[in-house]
Amino acid sequence: MLVRQLEDGTCYRGTIVETEAYAPGDPACHAYKRQTPRNRAMFKAAGHMYVYLIYGMYHCLNIVTDAAGVGSAVLVRAVALDRLPPREIDQKKINQKQRQLHRVAAGPGLLCRVLHIDRRHDGLPLVAQSQSPLWLDFPEQGLSPEDLVQTTRIGLTQGADIPWRWYWRNHPAVSKR
DNA sequence: TGAAGGATTTGT
DNA sequence: CAAATCCTTCAC
DSSP states (O other), X not given: OEEEEOTTSOEEEEEEEEEEEEOTTOTTSTTSSOOOTTGGGGGSOTTBEEEEEETTTEEEEEEOOSOTTOOOEEEEEEEEESSOOHHHHHHSOGGGHHHHHHHXXXXXXXXXXXXXXXXXGTTOBXXXXXXXXXXXXXXXXXXXXXXXXXXXXXXXXXXXXOOOEEEETTOTTSOOO
């Protein structure tokens, strides 16, 4: 579960329902060739974030999961929010509210836009402290194995055959392809 | 210094 | 299916 705390203190909690992994030896990984200014955070220790700008308009949030010095990360593609941010509520009809709630943070770009995640967060640690912008929480009840689907990643030209995408089966926030 | 292209999203 | 839009990477 992803927890986002804005500067004014308001918190949003989102259940992570879709992810993709990018690891060493993987041609689609931003750290495939070497360390650069952009992918620097991918080489940090597990528990840091790697946030980058894509297509000039969207940010993508990654969570570093391997040891320091290993360039890899997990892209968070979708979360199911616990409630709608005010700006979203204004734009949606009330009778569609429940469905929209699940779709608001669907897709890596929209997820970052709605939760105000950008490159200011690149390289920061995910720690649950009073002033932290972002951290992870682990509920008692995990996802049951039969609800976890593993398949190939989306939108890639390289490494398109590597099955490193996982998502919550039948969840409305998951990318439809 | 320039050009090509990208882990996306939206509208035509 | 192409545009929006800007940053990164790589070639010259």
